[in-house]
Amino acid sequence: MHDTNDYLSLFFEPIREYLEDDTVSEILINGAAQIYIERKGRLELTPQRFISEPALKAAAVNVAKSVGRLLNEENPRLDARLPDGSRVHAVIPPLARNGTVIAIRKFTKERLTIEQLITFGSITPEGARLIDTCVKLHRNMIVSGATSSGKTSVLNVLSAYIPDNERILVIEDSSELQLQQNHIVGFETRKPDKNGNGEVTIRDLIHSSLRLRPDRLVIGEIRGGEALDLLQALNTGHAGSMSTIHANNPHDCLFRIETCALLSGIDIPLSALRAQVASAIDVVVHTARLTDGSRKIVAISEVLGLKDGEYQLNDLYAFKIKGISPAGMITGNFAGCGKHPSFLEEAGLMGITLDPEIFEAG
Ligand SMILES: Nc1ncnc2c1ncn2[C@@H]1O[C@H](COP(=O)(O)OP(=O)(O)OP(=O)(O)O)[C@@H](O)[C@H]1O
Ligand SMILES: [Mg+2]
Missing domain, CATH: 3.30.450.90 (Beta-Lactamase)
Incomplete structure (x- = not known):
């Protein structure tokens, strides 16, 4: 070759x-x-x-x-x-x-690290700490964003926070993530051959993974019916799993998961599906590529469940755009949004200190 x-x-x-x-x-x-x-x-x-x-x-x-x-x-x-x-x-x-x-x-040999994201101004150390906390507390997390906004890079950063003593099953369409832990079992899907045979999908691999005793599932991207399999996996254990999805904002991310789950072809009433999404997904990390070409984690939002059939989301930490410099660069800052995460106390009990001040509206 x-x-x-x-x-x-x-x-x-x-x-x-x-x-x-x-x-x-x-x-x-x-x-x-x-x-x-x-x-x-x-x-x-x-x-x-x-x-x-x-x-x-x-x-x-x-x-x-x-x-x-x-x-x-x-x-x-x-x-x-x-x-x-x-x-x-x-x-x-x-x-x-x-x-x-x-x-x-192009495949970048080097995946970005959280330190690099901080240096690039894509997130602050406080935001990174919040993400680390969500991972350590086994929150199920979805990274959302538009095409090429940096979702896979952020998923890689999230997965790096998983402690080394857990068994991680990684499922991807094409292997992009680079997990460094000891106990990783990785899978890659297969496209059908010229005759249309031999296809192995994300759904198939989720099914296999669930029989392979995962502590956490890391799924490269949700694009279709596998969303339903993931929701069911998350609602029956495997807390601390993570994936990415194409969406325009954290709210849209939850709707996109619904839409993808409906593509599974399994008949499930929307209200039941919505309840599954609301209970399966804990945190949405939203990425964006701004008009100046910079990529940022623009929102970290907590899913609080359903109220009157609507998703309740709290932005915990977000990038607020202030303006555009004469050179076309976006100016703004990261700040809290005036709401504490529901897991602030739990974090404390686990020995993780999150400064409540970072959540104050900036
Ligand atoms: N915060 C960042 N700062 C600078 N470059 C970044 C940042 N995040 C990602 N990139 C670069 O942007 C490109 C796209 O990133 P990535 O593959 O993570 O995006 P994606 O949202 O997963 O894309 P796709 O929608 O195609 O899956 C890569 O070349 C990556 O190295
Ligand atoms: Mg990607």
């Missing part, structure tokens, strides 16, 4: 420098003549181009081949992971109007 870089550069000569440049996080190809990259959260148009649409399409088809899949008239979309862990999504014409469209999310 080729070394990944050799192999990639063979088909992707025009973007080789970006594949090799660790400061580039994404490469976006919109047909042969337009290539954007993302650096430090900002998009830049590059001067590079592929020599022709057939050359670009051939590159995409070869990526598909290399992972044992097809990209053709009949299968015009490809979701793949390269051997180095980078994620590729490609769509070919006529579905893609610009010519072949490819997005490459």
